[in-house]
Amino acid sequence: MTTLKSVLLFLLAAVAEIGGAWLIWQGWREHRGLLWIAGGIVALGAYGFVATFQPDPNFGRILAAYGGIFVAGSLTWAILLDHFKPDRYDLLGAAICLLGVAVIMYAPRSS
Template sequence: MTTLRSAALFLLAAIAEIGGAWLIWQGLREHRGVLFIGAGIAALGAYGFVATFQPDPHFGRILAAYGGVFVAGSLVWGMVVDKFHPDRFDVLGALCCLLGVTIIMYAPR
């Protein structure tokens, strides 16, 4: 159950951080306005709180593992929201990152 909770928190953190960055991008780069920027800032703030709910007590471990989730999540976000088409090296890199997440977070200690 702890692993499932941890994975769900990583997913929620990815949505908050990637979504927040995307909203700010839309607000500034795509000229969608201050509401997009404000929503992005709020989402990025929420990401900071979500990470604190991870069951592991070590900040460095959580953030290092989240880096791998962020890489894979960013590619998925790009595919779903921006119709980006990753190539095989993007996919391979993301899978390597997710393997790293699994080792960092869930290896027996």
């Protein structure tokens, strides 16, 4: 259950951070306006809180592992919302990052 909770929190963090950055991008670069930017700022603020709910107490470990989630999540977001076509190196890189997340977060450790 702890691993499932952790994974779900990582996914929520990815949606908040990537979504927030995307909203700001849309508001500024695509000229969609200040409401999009404001929504992005709120989402990025929410991202900052989501990590605090991770079961592991180590900020550095959580943030390092989230980096791998961010890489894979950014590519997934780009595929789904921006119709980005990743090449095999994008996919390989994302897979390596996710493997790193698994090792950092879920490898057995002695207390």
